[in-house]
Amino acid sequence: MNSPDTPQDNPQKRDELLDSLTKGLALLRLFASGASSLTVQDVAEQLDVTRAAARRLLLTLQHNGYLAQDGREFSITPRVMDLGFAYFASMNLPRLAGPYLKALSEEAGETCSLGVLDGESVALVAREEPPQILRVDMGVGRRMPAYAHSLGRVLLAGLDDAALEAYLATAQLRKLTPFTVSSRTALARTLKQVRSDGYCTLVSELVDGFAGISVPLRAESGKVVAGLGFSMVLGSRDKAHLVRHHLPALRRAAGDIETLLRRR
DSSP: OOOTOOOOOGGGGGSSSSSSHHHHHHHHHHHHHTTTTTTTHHHHHTTTTHHHHHHHHHHHHTTTTEEEEEEEEEEEEEHHHHHHHHHHHHHHHHHHHHHHHHHHHOOOOOEEEEEEEEEEEEEEEEEEOOSOOSOOSTTHHHHGGGGGGGHHHHHHHHOOOOHHHHHHHHHHOOOOTTOOOOOOHHHHHHHHHHHHHEEEEEESSSTTTTEEEEEEEEOSSOEEEEEEEEEOOOTOOOOOHHHHHHHHHHHHHHHHHHHHHHHO
């Protein structure tokens, strides 16, 4: 019997398969087996393809951000982890975190969301909101610029130094409101503070008059895999109010969800 992790060979379906995609996935598995870097010749030999085909595979993955090139050597980039996070987010986190989001939303009377990093965006993978006229953001699947959302900032602050440096070097930072932090230097300083604090408050940077407060969710390894937070109309409140009234509940819920993740 084939295991879930073993590619299944069905002769009747072979003519429907895309060989180049199969080879590209096989190339990524070479890195998963422990190779830190590969050359065109390495790939050609290990995948039994021509040097020209190996080069096209490597350059295609490089173009899409999954590999980096240094002379003749190609190495994997942190973006490959997005593939694993997408599965993790879709299969585990929303289901596990759902009851906590619901309880938080009901207790605070505010929208509560769970988000994961998707390139330069934060993607909502779960969401609960109380009955209200004014609604924040949108539904599950909505993607927003990570630098201008509290969920996105706790995720960016959780990147390792190399990945964060790469993000800051290439991210498209736009002034979405008069209050948006859009300078790379200022954003780097802000993310450093978020990393130190272990939470993020954000006011009027994505949409004027709206605010958010978020905390990171960590895997057993300590890596930040998601963000948990409230979004709301600010009204007469300030950042200190958000911290005082919402941070303790978010941290408790995050701790409980992390405990569930460790038990799986």
